[in-house]
Amino acid sequence: MGIIMAMKTPFTIAHLSDLHLSPAFYPERSMRFRSILSFCVEREVDHIIITGDITNQAKEEEFRHFREILIEHSLLDSSKVSVITGNHDIFGGPHFAEDVLNFPSLCRSTDYRQKLELFYHYTKETFSTAEFFSTNSLFPYLKVIGGIAVVGLNSVAEWHVLKNPIGSNGRISSGQFDCLRTLLKSRILHKKKILIAIHHHFSISELHSEATSLERVWQAIESTTLKLRKKKRLLRLFSKENVTKVLHGHVHTHGTYTKNGIEFINAGATMIPAKNSPQAFHMITVRDGNIETESVTIPSETKSRRKNIITEGHVHITGFHGILPVYPRRTHSLGRKY
Numbered sequence: 001m002g003i004i005m006a007m008k009t010p011f012t013i014a015h016l017s018d019l020h021l022s023p024a025f026y027p028e029r030s031m032r033f034r035s036i037l038s039f040c041v042e043r044e045v046d047h048i049i050i051t052g053d054i055t056n057q058a059k060e061e062e063f064r065h066f067r068e069i070l071i072e073h074s075l076l077d078s079s080k081v082s083v084i085t086g087n088h089d090i091f092g093g094p095h096f097a098e099d100v101l102n103f104p105s106l107c108r109s110t111d112y113r114q115k116l117e118l119f120y121h122y123t124k125e126t127f128s129t130a131e132f133f134s135t136n137s138l139f140p141y142l143k144v145i146g147g148i149a150v151v152g153l154n155s156v157a158e159w160h161v162l163k164n165p166i167g168s169n170g171r172i173s174s175g176q177f178d179c180l181r182t183l184l185k186s187r188i189l190h191k192k193k194i195l196i197a198i199h200h201h202f203s204i205s206e207l208h209s210e211a212t213s214l215e216r217v218w219q220a221i222e223s224t225t226l227k228l229r230k231k232k233r234l235l236r237l238f239s240k241e242n243v244t245k246v247l248h249g250h251v252h253t254h255g256t257y258t259k260n261g262i263e264f265i266n267a268g269a270t271m272i273p274a275k276n277s278p279q280a281f282h283m284i285t286v287r288d289g290n291i292e293t294e295s296v297t298i299p300s301e302t303k304s305r306r307k308n309i310i311t312e313g314h315v316h317i318t319g320f321h322g323i324l325p326v327y328p329r330r331t332h333s334l335g336r337k338y
């Protein structure tokens with residue numbers, strides 16, 4: 001496999017996450033995704049990283065739909081797009097309130113490896129320039145883009161009756177961790193800025209408690225089932241090996257935070273923002289060895305009616321109103337966060 005050595009300056013990377021595509025139930029998400037991709041193409045964004053929960057229910061038609069949208073935008077290309085798995089790409093999620101009770105048994109019967117193969121089958125072109133470090137796993141993988149090393153991880157834990165009953169907890173397997181440690185120490189990454197792409201979050205403060213009544217039912221369950229296990233050992237490794245930034249999603253809020261001197265970038269609110277979170281994604285600019293992160297806010301119906309309120313330091317997409325269609329939010333689903 002070859003490595004891309006593009007050195008364009010500045011080099012821009014859009015960081016999206018948690019698309020939760022579901023053409024059968026939420027076609028508006030597909031429209032928004034198309035609009036975001038059109039924006040990226042028009043702005044000549046150099047690369048797009050999507051940190052998991054690409055699909056809502058891990059159904060074959062959802063993976064196929066994602067692939068078709070990439071093809072529509074000429075983005076089914078390893079030099080242009082990098083993807084990793086989220087828990088919804090393996091286990092899906094409860095769609096309605098009545099699904100909650102049945103969901104653990106659905107997760108238990110999920111064939112984890114078969115879902116990973118499905119994920120790869122519909123995204124394989126985005127891996128064609130990646131380097132792999134395991135004979136039996138896609139993860140970790142490495143791409144060098146714009147002089148930056150992007151390391152993709154799979155943080156979706158396998159089902160366990162106690163440790164992962166509803167599939168939403170995260171864990172980097174021992175085999176993957178060993179490969180990652182070897183990779184981060186290797187000469188391949190010598191003096192390179194390293195971006196880690198992982199689905200699960202590292203800060204509990206990213207969680208928030210506001211919710212409607214139906215959401216509260218689900219949040220009560222997931223409050224103990226939304227964790228990245230053994231994250232301290234990952235953090236120590238990232239810190240020791242000078243990881244520059246960690247890109248993630250999973251929690252549907254937008255923002256950045258710092259841990260162990262590393263900036264964590266959460267694009268979880270790209271599609272379904274939690275309450276009090278803007279709908280936004282990130283734009284990462286690599287310029288002269290420096291990496292800057294900015295927010296790109298997607299106006300919601302309410303916000304667009306009351307004019308744009310842009311947080312200082314954030315970037316507003318000029319003319320995005322003309323690009324993005326506005327749809328009313330659905331309220332019957334528990335899928336706002338999960």
Ligand SMILES: [Fe+2]
Nearest residue numbers: 018053250337
């Ligand atoms: Fe998600």
Ligand SMILES: [Fe+2]
Nearest residue numbers: 053086087250
């Ligand atoms: Fe997730």
